[in-house]
Amino acid sequence: MTHLFQAFDITKRFGGLVALDKTSFHVDEGEILGLIGPNGAGKSTCFNVVTGTLRPTSGRIELMGQDITDAPPFVTARLGMARTFQHTTVFPQLTVRENIEAACYLRAKAGLAPALLRTPGYRADQASLDAAVDVILRTVDLKQVEGSRAKGLPYGYLRRLGIGIALGTDPVLLLMDEPAAGLNPTESLEYAKLARRLRDSGITIVIVEHDMKVIMNLCDRIVVLNYGKKIAEGRPDEIRSNPLVIESYLGKSRDETEADHA
Ligand SMILES: Nc1ncnc2c1ncn2[C@@H]1O[C@H](COP(=O)(O)OP(=O)(O)O)[C@@H](O)[C@H]1O
Numbered sequence: 001m002t003h004l005f006q007a008f009d010i011t012k013r014f015g016g017l018v019a020l021d022k023t024s025f026h027v028d029e030g031e032i033l034g035l036i037g038p039n040g041a042g043k044s045t046c047f048n049v050v051t052g053t054l055r056p057t058s059g060r061i062e063l064m065g066q067d068i069t070d071a072p073p074f075v076t077a078r079l080g081m082a083r084t085f086q087h088t089t090v091f092p093q094l095t096v097r098e099n100i101e102a103a104c105y106l107r108a109k110a111g112l113a114p115a116l117l118r119t120p121g122y123r124a125d126q127a128s129l130d131a132a133v134d135v136i137l138r139t140v141d142l143k144q145v146e147g148s149r150a151k152g153l154p155y156g157y158l159r160r161l162g163i164g165i166a167l168g169t170d171p172v173l174l175l176m177d178e179p180a181a182g183l184n185p186t187e188s189l190e191y192a193k194l195a196r197r198l199r200d201s202g203i204t205i206v207i208v209e210h211d212m213k214v215i216m217n218l219c220d221r222i223v224v225l226n227y228g229k230k231i232a233e234g235r236p237d238e239i240r241s242n243p244l245v246i247e248s249y250l251g252k253s254r255d256e257t258e259a260d261h262a
């Protein structure tokens, strides 16, 4: 059986530091995969490498059976990968709606000339773009603030806007880097619900998260990294009782989580 996504033996070195050390994992269509591990374990690097922001030092990456090892981010985006960042990046001067519109342009079929000439093709494109933006605004529950500038938004809204922007490219596979960081418990629960809704709408999800309650409740499967190496992989109940995981991560995860958010 072919997996939706597969990474084979990926290594990423930064000078003498080995951030990812022959890490292999796969993602199956329709699942929510958790990627966990202590600070500095290589989780964000893993996202950077698989989306093409960074090139792996060695290894091979496949999306839907296609080799994407050396594909830059705009190519992985066109092939259906999107990500949200640990620190949300938005255009602060644009409105919520404009931020999502900008993200949607990758999927617009007509080029610039029809847009300038206002051809019928352009108008049809614009109408379908408007409809797509509306769907995303409702999905991330930001329709009511679509006209507000991103700049002044409360933090929880900004995080949801980050997801809306990622949805702009109509992804098959969505990678979320610490989506619940800095959210209060109610917002975290909302976030988990949103992730589930996205999965139910057909998007496969990989999520990096420190909040063990969120991870254990949300994920179908979990991959654990430690010093760039995969040390465990399995269902939440298997991970929770894995001695190596407890020793290297779970046993001290509460302290670390507090330190991270300090
Ligand atoms: N661009 C970079 N240049 C040099 N070192 C980096 C870079 N990005 C990450 N690292 C290092 O790689 C290791 C893994 O970092 P990271 O992937 O951010 O971990 P995590 O997201 O699991 O906390 C850390 O030691 C970090 O300092």
Ligand SMILES: [Mg+2]
Pocket (backbone or CB within 6 Å): 043, 044, 045, 086
């Ligand atoms: Mg990180």
